[in-house]
Amino acid sequence: xATMAPAKPSGRGPRPSGVQxxxxxRTRTTLGRRRVVxxxxxxxxxxxxxxxTLPLVFILWHLxxxxxxxxNLAFFTQIPKPPGEAGGGMANAIVGTLVLIGAASAFGLxxxxxxxxxxxxxRGTMLANTVxxxxxxxxxxxxxxxxxxxxxxxxxxxxxxxxLAGGIALGxxxxxxxxxxxxxxxxxxxxxxxxxxxxxxxxxxxTSLVVILRTALPGIVTGALVAVSRIAGETAxxxxxxxxxxxxxxxxxxxxxxxxxxxxxxxxxxYDAQHSLAWAGALVLIGIxxxxxxxxxxxxxxxxxxxxx
Amino acid sequence: MSEAARPLVTTRQDDTGxxxxxxxxxxxxxxxxxxxxxxxxxxxxxxxxxxxGVGEAAWPxxxxxxxxxxxxxxxxxxxxxxxxxxxxYGTIVSSIVAxxxxxxxxxxxxxxxxxxxxxxxxxxxxxxxxxLAAIPSVVYGLWGIFVLQPFLxxxxxxxxAGLPVVxxxxxxxxxxxxxxxxxxxxxxxxxVLPFISAVSREVLMxxxxxxxxxxxxxxxxxxxMxxxxxxxxxxxxxxGGIILGLGRALGETMAVTMLxxxxxxxxxxxxxxGYTMASLIANEFAEATGDLHLxxxxxxxxxxxxxxxxxxxxxxxxxxxxxxxxxx
Amino acid sequence: MVATESPRVPRPTAxxxxxxxxxxARVRLDAKTLSAFFGAAEVxxxxxxxxxxxxxxxxxxxxxxxKSTLLRCLNRMHETVxxxxxxxxxxxxxxxxxxxxxxxxxxxxHIGMVFQRPTPFPTMSIRxxxxxxxxxxxRKGPSKSETDGIVEDALRRTALxxxxxxxxxDSAVALSGGQQQRLCIARALATRPAVLLLDExxxxxxxxxTQKVEELVYELRRxxxxxxxxxxxxxxxxxxxxxxxxxxxxLVEFAPTNTLFTTPSDSRTEAYITGRFG
Numbered sequence: 003x004a005t006m007a008p009a010k011p012s013g014r015g016p017r018p019s020g021v022q023x024x025x026x027x028r029t030r031t032t033l034g035r036r037r038v039v040x041x042x043x044x045x046x047x048x049x050x051x052x053x054x055t056l057p058l059v060f061i062l063w064h065l066x067x068x069x070x071x072x073x074n075l076a077f078f079t080q081i082p083k084p085p086g087e088a089g090g091g092m093a094n095a096i097v098g099t100l101v102l103i104g105a106a107s108a109f110g111l112x113x114x115x116x117x118x119x120x121x122x123x124x125r126g127t128m129l130a131n132t133v134x135x136x137x138x139x140x141x142x143x144x145x146x147x148x149x150x151x152x153x154x155x156x157x158x159x160x161x162x163x164x165x166l167a168g169g170i171a172l173g174x175x176x177x178x179x180x181x182x183x184x185x186x187x188x189x190x191x192x193x194x195x196x197x198x199x200x201x202x203x204x205x206x207x208x209t210s211l212v213v214i215l216r217t218a219l220p221g222i223v224t225g226a227l228v229a230v231s232r233i234a235g236e237t238a239x240x241x242x243x244x245x246x247x248x249x250x251x252x253x254x255x256x257x258x259x260x261x262x263x264x265x266x267x268x269x270x271x272x273y274d275a276q277h278s279l280a281w282a283g284a285l286v287l288i289g290i291x292x293x294x295x296x297x298x299x300x301x302x303x304x305x306x307x308x309x310x311x
Numbered sequence: 312m313s314e315a316a317r318p319l320v321t322t323r324q325d326d327t328g329x330x331x332x333x334x335x336x337x338x339x340x341x342x343x344x345x346x347x348x349x350x351x352x353x354x355x356x357x358x359x360x361x362x363x364g365v366g367e368a369a370w371p372x373x374x375x376x377x378x379x380x381x382x383x384x385x386x387x388x389x390x391x392x393x394x395x396x397x398x399x400y401g402t403i404v405s406s407i408v409a410x411x412x413x414x415x416x417x418x419x420x421x422x423x424x425x426x427x428x429x430x431x432x433x434x435x436x437x438x439x440x441x442x443l444a445a446i447p448s449v450v451y452g453l454w455g456i457f458v459l460q461p462f463l464x465x466x467x468x469x470x471x472a473g474l475p476v477v478x479x480x481x482x483x484x485x486x487x488x489x490x491x492x493x494x495x496x497x498x499x500x501x502x503v504l505p506f507i508s509a510v511s512r513e514v515l516m517x518x519x520x521x522x523x524x525x526x527x528x529x530x531x532x533x534x535x536m537x538x539x540x541x542x543x544x545x546x547x548x549x550x551g552g553i554i555l556g557l558g559r560a561l562g563e564t565m566a567v568t569m570l571x572x573x574x575x576x577x578x579x580x581x582x583x584x585g586y587t588m589a590s591l592i593a594n595e596f597a598e599a600t601g602d603l604h605l606x607x608x609x610x611x612x613x614x615x616x617x618x619x620x621x622x623x624x625x626x627x628x629x630x631x632x633x634x635x636x637x638x639x
Numbered sequence: 640m641v642a643t644e645s646p647r648v649p650r651p652t653a654x655x656x657x658x659x660x661x662x663x664a665r666v667r668l669d670a671k672t673l674s675a676f677f678g679a680a681e682v683x684x685x686x687x688x689x690x691x692x693x694x695x696x697x698x699x700x701x702x703x704x705x706k707s708t709l710l711r712c713l714n715r716m717h718e719t720v721x722x723x724x725x726x727x728x729x730x731x732x733x734x735x736x737x738x739x740x741x742x743x744x745x746x747x748x749h750i751g752m753v754f755q756r757p758t759p760f761p762t763m764s765i766r767x768x769x770x771x772x773x774x775x776x777x778r779k780g781p782s783k784s785e786t787d788g789i790v791e792d793a794l795r796r797t798a799l800x801x802x803x804x805x806x807x808x809d810s811a812v813a814l815s816g817g818q819q820q821r822l823c824i825a826r827a828l829a830t831r832p833a834v835l836l837l838d839e840x841x842x843x844x845x846x847x848x849t850q851k852v853e854e855l856v857y858e859l860r861r862x863x864x865x866x867x868x869x870x871x872x873x874x875x876x877x878x879x880x881x882x883x884x885x886x887x888x889x890l891v892e893f894a895p896t897n898t899l900f901t902t903p904s905d906s907r908t909e910a911y912i913t914g915r916f917g
Contacts, residue, residue, distance in 0.1 A: 116346060144616075198754060280453055
């Protein structure tokens with residue numbers, strides 16, 4: 003999940019602090035009452051924590067309850083039936099999502115890793131600071147805006163909706179995440195490693211790619227997988243780019259089905275059969291996101307142990 | 312020079328010795344530099360393209376309606392009249408509702424996790440709350456339509472309308488038949504909560520021990536320490552987190568589209584359906600009638616774009632200010 | 640196991656080690672009025688120092704005296720730091736390494752360096768680490784079987800072969816600190832450099848590993864030029880033939896090791912080696 007966290011908090015400097023004023027106030031109230039307040043507030047925050055986790059529980063429970071029954075072989079192998087008919091599946095949408103993920107990665111990963119390398123190796127320069135800032139800005143844009151961008155520059159000129167446009171929109175969304183993790187992972191590699199390579203006669207590019215990048219690779223792969231798991235569930239950009247497709251399609255130059263898009267269309271349709279499929283699709287989508295997250299965690303287990311004195 | 316001492320790496324065997332070059336390494340370094348720079352430049356280029364693309368598409372609408380586009384409520388595609396006020400209103404209201412609901416909860420969770428929770432409980436609960444952020448928007452929408460909305464309609468809204476004083480107010484008037492601002496705001500609250508909570512949690516945990524100990528040493532209870540010393544110290548960061556949540560709420564599309572009713576109207580009642588900018592674009596894009604209609608939708612997108620930039624900019628500035636003060 | 644009282648490394652005799660009574664060994668690496676800067680700060684001031692073939696030259700001095708910077712100038716590593724600058728000249732086999740058109744990468748292939756902290760490449764096996772300097776030669780480099788031979792040779796010279804021969808494919812970071820440092824030395828030796836530079840190579844090692852590395856350094860002088868920077872005077876006395884003493888960027892005294900430690904000619908040298916400062 004991409005969040006911003008400040009390095010450290012601050013308060014305003016030492017005025018006659020809230021603490022001291024409150025301490026003065028406290029001498030006027032009884033200790034007993036204060037103790038009650040203390041306990042009550044602990045309970046309140048506990049309740050808040052419980053309430054905050056409830057939606058998750060509810061959603062997952064409903065997903066399983068409503069979706070599990072529709073998960074069968076047909077779901078994974080068939081395309082949707084005409085509206086009103088029972089049965090059918092979302093196989094084309096699942097495949098379509100995979101195609102989109104592939105296209106997005108092909109666009110977003112090289113740019114993200116390359117930009118991350120640049121930021122890590124040129125820290126402090128004005129261009130690096132600007133790019134870092136703008137990358138954060140890009141990260142905060144609503145995904146619908148990315149869809150509009152792809153529509154304006156790819157769909158309109160080409161005259162049709164394409165999987166390519168969707169891939170580019172999603173790939174552009176991946177860039178800030180991948181850039182940030184790449185920069186962090188590269189910066190963590192100790193300077194001594196770079197020096198050891200240079201002293202051995204490695205050129206700068208070889209040092210960066212063969213030694214540094216390779217060392218940072220597990221972390222970068224994790225970042226890439228996290229980025230993928232984020233875009234896998236995106237729908238809004240797809241509304242403007244891929245249109246959806248009721249049939250099998252793998253072509254980048256044609257509209258393509260996608261799981262989140264299909265879920266949306268089925269959810270707002272008037273047919274119960276399609277509602278059931280929507281639930282099943284949602285369950286599968288969450289499953290995919292979960293699998294990718296787990297794969298990300300798996301990738302960071304270091305393959306080699308660390309010895310040494 | 313003995314055999315063993317002769318360098319293995321021989322250069323071209325003229326007397327230029329070490330002045331000889333290895334082919335390719337100088338070129339390789341240049342190519343590498345250019346490529347990484349080019350990739351880095353893609354980021355500003357994409358942003359500029361987005362701005363140009365949205366601006367270009369929105370221009371016809373702004374040219375036709377001027378700034379009145381932002382204040383007019385008339386949305387009449389057949390007659391080519393468009394006004395975005397309801398959508399702007401709906402965006403702001405739904406986001407405020409979301410923040411009002413989410414912020415106390417998120418803060419409560421954050422305080423619980425950073426101050427009260429035993430270590431073994433901290434990780435799993437934090438993980439669960441953060442997991443909320445991983446659920447795709449469309450899944451929230453699906454659950455919203457089939458679970459949340461009926462629940463609101465059947466139980467919550469009658470309850471709210473039946474409240475003594477508040478129930479009769481304009482806030483809760485009108486029939487509760489389904490899609491509503493309240494529903495949209497509520498789902499947004501759930502979606503935004505993990506972000507506010509995560510930022511607040513990190514900020515709270517970073518408050519130095521010295522601050523806490525100073526409060527305790529003055530005789531404060533644990534809660535008093537939190538309320539009087541810890542939270543005020545972390546205030547800027549928490550506000551930054553809230554604004555970050557606001558930024559996300561503004562742009563949220565799918566779940567809101569599925570729950571808000573998609574009606575061009577401004578109503579004081581939370582029970583009434585409405586529109587947000589993002590859901591307007593998503594909803595009407597597929598069936599836009601004519602170029603001006605499309606351009607109007609893109610104009611709404613432009614407004615959303617600018618609004619998000621401003622809000623995220625403020626959030627970022629707050630965070631930057633916080634980390635700068637922390638360093639001094 | 641307690642270290643034995645008498646070091647197993649023989650002390651150099653008063654005569655130069657090349658061969659008793661013969662002319663001193665020829666100068667392999669020659670620094671002439673070398674000055675090094677970080678921005679405006681002059682960290683090495685006009686140092687002239689010859690390093691002879693088949694000898695170990697030690698550079699000692701208190702922290703901040705510029706000895707490490709001087710060492711890094713010798714293989715053009717100093718300039719990898721932004722704002723770093725060098726004036727003066729350094730000749731390797733009578734060729735100026737700072738001449739226009741000289742590629743620093745090429746210089747570094749002839750002059751190897753070992754750093755204070757062991758830095759094996761973590762994603763490579765032991766064998767690949769040692770061969771790392773050879774891989775970059777590409778087509779002009781040794782074949783796979785030749786490489787295996789070079790790797791074994793380097794590992795034998797650093798007394799690692801017996802310990803790692805059965806696990807050459809294992810990760811290099813699985814080795815102990817002392818073994819990793821010897822691995823780094825093997826890696827530097829594999830390219831058969833003319834000169835080997837060592838920057839406080841035993842600073843992060845335990846006494847046993849330190850002893851092994853010191854023995855190794857003393858052996859290496861048989862066929863190359865060795866320069867070692869150390870803050871440990873006893874180490875300098877143990878392994879080197881000549882010693883240079885630096886203070887605040889300047890070369891104060893340069894003499895055969897025994898002479899410098901027993902009858903230093905400069906009072907500052909004497910103050911340092913008797914521990915009055917540093």
